[in-house]
Amino acid sequence: MNPYLTSLIAIVTRESLRFINQRSRFLSALVRPLVWLVVFAAGFRAALGLSIIPPYETYITYEVYIVPGLCGMIQLFNGMQSSLSLVYDQEMGSMRLLLTSPLPRWWLLFCKLVAGVAVSILQVYVFLAIAAAMGITMPPAGYLLALPALVLSGLMLGALGLLLSSTIKQLENFAGVMNFVIFPMFFLSTALYPLWKMAESSQLLRDICAFNPFTHAVELIRFALYQSFNGWALLWVVLCLVLFFGLSLVGYTPTPGTGRGKGRS
């Protein structure tokens, strides 16, 4: 078998097995969005009126609105958790094993990224299945069309995690970044409220939301789930993916004499 494919399969298998072995991680990955769906959405349903906005063709309940945002949230947490495991791997040494492979470093990091995305997509579909069991369903074809959107959004958010892990040396530093990255990205996005709703309270907040890559990841998923295509969101997600992955490769490339670059002792 091709060595590139061999390494990709091995890295994805390793990450998937590690995820399945960590039952508490699997459980919390599911409970988190379900709590938002069941508790938060129920409370907000009465408070928040939603007009008909694309891709929706009719009035929708708030539970229906936040499902794509919660899919994005799963991927956001997973992207950050994957990078947390990279920081852990660096501290524990297993990252060295990866980086001393004769395969190109960019490929090895890309494999890590793909492994994280595979795990996140598994979580998203289990969440969507539970949501469907609760009566919150999407058009049947939407479940399939969402897959490429989830791959791209997962890659983009994973690349952001990779970038963060390339600049963070210790696990302790990572906890702070989780708070400064996950929560602002999630709340300043269209995951919980549409842009027009945000504009009612503050134009600045609306502009920040429109700039936030996570907004575009959520919209890409939302449109795909409703069998629509959002070219602008796709462009943003792809551009951010290229930017984040490119910068993380720079972070992981050892630089002569300065002691920079990950994996050093």
Place this chain on the structure above:
Amino acid sequence: MSALDIAQVSYSYGERRALDDVSFALAPGRFSALLGPNGAGKSTLFSLLTRLTVTGQGRIRIAGHDIATDPRAALSKIGVVFQQPTLDLDMTVARNMTYFAALHGLSGRLAQARIDAALDRLDMRERSREKVRALNGGHRRRMEIARALVHNPEVLLLDEPTVGLDTASRRAITDHVHELAGGGLTVFWATHLVDEIAPQDDVVILHRGRVLAHDRAETIAAGKPLTDVFMAMTGAEKTPV
């Protein structure tokens, strides 16, 4: 051709010079020890040899491949055992080995044959179905050495591999690796423990980033205990080894 050829390598962490004009070459099929006290620059040198760190000063060639210009060929020729364990504790020995083999592009029957052979060399095959967490420290180390041999490297690098092991395990690991060198593999073993070195081994003594000596252990010792000579060279107080 030398198995490992290091020429005028220097490396600094900011103002601090960790390696200063280091040059030596290792003969193929020999056990060579890199002996130095803590902070001598051993781990920095190993980082450079494994390309986890790179330097703009000097040249490193592994089995004839320059690590700066042909890193992939150079890395394919080395097996590495890091000072810090790099195992997935909740996976079996076999799965850890398969994962590593795949990182070197090996899969299927070829990978399995190489894994079995490597485990056999270290007397670890009967443990291949056990989870790594169930192994003691000595067996984990042996497994890491077996893993480093899966892709048939020409040079085996070990960075203080006996740290944290009891005396019996330390002796067993040291003997095993000496046997590997006897079988034609070039071994480069970093340590600060003189008793891990046999009189006929090659020794590079590194101190404060500089090579103080490179010769047979018995030649450097010149009839005296190697510990005393090493202590005298590095100016350290004599401590039990």
